[in-house]
Amino acid sequence: MRRLRQADWSRRLVRETAVGVDDLIWPIFVRDGDGEPESVPSMPGVFRLSVEGCVDAARRARDLGIPVLALFPYTDASKRDEGGSEALNPANLVCTASRAIKAAVPDVGILCDVALDPYTSHGHDGLLVGDRILNDETVDMLCRQAVVQAEAGCDIIGPSDMMDGRVACIRAALDAAGHRDTLIMSYAAKYASAFYGPFRDAVGSGSMLKGDKRTYQMDYGNRDEAIREAAQDIAEGADMIMVKPGMPYLDVVARLAGELGVPTFAYQTSGEYAMIMAAAQNGWLDGDRAMMESLGAFKRAGAAGVLSYFSPKAAEALRRR
Ligand code: PBG
Numbered sequence: 001m002r003r004l005r006q007a008d009w010s011r012r013l014v015r016e017t018a019v020g021v022d023d024l025i026w027p028i029f030v031r032d033g034d035g036e037p038e039s040v041p042s043m044p045g046v047f048r049l050s051v052e053g054c055v056d057a058a059r060r061a062r063d064l065g066i067p068v069l070a071l072f073p074y075t076d077a078s079k080r081d082e083g084g085s086e087a088l089n090p091a092n093l094v095c096t097a098s099r100a101i102k103a104a105v106p107d108v109g110i111l112c113d114v115a116l117d118p119y120t121s122h123g124h125d126g127l128l129v130g131d132r133i134l135n136d137e138t139v140d141m142l143c144r145q146a147v148v149q150a151e152a153g154c155d156i157i158g159p160s161d162m163m164d165g166r167v168a169c170i171r172a173a174l175d176a177a178g179h180r181d182t183l184i185m186s187y188a189a190k191y192a193s194a195f196y197g198p199f200r201d202a203v204g205s206g207s208m209l210k211g212d213k214r215t216y217q218m219d220y221g222n223r224d225e226a227i228r229e230a231a232q233d234i235a236e237g238a239d240m241i242m243v244k245p246g247m248p249y250l251d252v253v254a255r256l257a258g259e260l261g262v263p264t265f266a267y268q269t270s271g272e273y274a275m276i277m278a279a280a281q282n283g284w285l286d287g288d289r290a291m292m293e294s295l296g297a298f299k300r301a302g303a304a305g306v307l308s309y310f311s312p313k314a315a316e317a318l319r320r321r
Helices: 008-014 051-064 093-104 135-151 166-176 194-203 224-236 247-260 270-281 287-300 311-320
Strands: 024-030 047-049 068-073 109-114 127-129 132-134 156-159 183-190 240-244 264-268 305-308
Touching (some): 024 051, 024 093, 068 093, 068 194, 093 135, 109 135, 127 135, 135 166, 166 183, 194 270, 224 240, 224 247, 240 247, 264 287, 270 287, 287 311
Parallel strands (some): 024 047, 024 305, 156 183, 183 240, 240 264, 264 305
8 A cells, every 4th residue: 555655746646625715615703894804813913903904814715816705794792783783784794895896806706695694683593582593584684684695796705694485495595586597505404513612703793692592503412303304405506505514523524515406515613613722722733734624524424525724825825725
């Protein structure tokens, strides 16, 4: 076995899978105002950007060859309410940033989350009554949110809310509004996870969250259920599916990608990013190598691509090769 491992050229020649810049989706955070980028303490190297900063990020993505940006808003507490009404404001941060990016850098794809958590005062993805998240009433809101985002130029709608039946309703709503070409990447297998902590800091919903999301996000012990979730989303019209978190769930990625045959993505979440960065900053591992190895592992598991906060850094590293 070692003959093929002797030299860089022979290792490269027989390498079975590799991550490339075309596999990367770069999540960024947008905030109000025009000031300097604001650092997110639990995500070293990640910043909340002004709308103009997002346009600069889109130019950087285009120059590096990164195909898609995912936009997430940091919504001020004053704009949040019980019903998440800011989600439907065509001038909200995500829509404003989408329009600005599409005007300046039209050839970079834009993915927008569909869920209410950046906009609710309780931090949940859906409408909360007592201690229950309402399913169908939330789905109605999500359909309207998806149309508002498509109207602002969003190319890919990413339902991340985990309500039942939302993909079919969103597809119908987009079609009825004339957005037949807007894609859907459903967060099909999204687990109730501790690995989203830093993200909730970044969007400002961490301290607001009442309770947890276990009545709608999946239980981490389950694998067959991921197949049922994903199969439903595909039947309802999802063009692509996603597994989230990523690294601790590569078995799920491999199974969905292998069995269902639709483009399957993995989300290397904020907590996964924070773990690697924290260890690297302490000198406990080589951060650049851990970054490339972890991204490569998604491809080995069969993922079509990865949402990762490392995207710009990884794209630069790939260019130097
Ligand atoms: C919102 C959403 C979350 C993430 C993406 N969309 C958080 C959550 O469900 O609480 C997490 C992303 C990350 O941790 O990087 N529904």
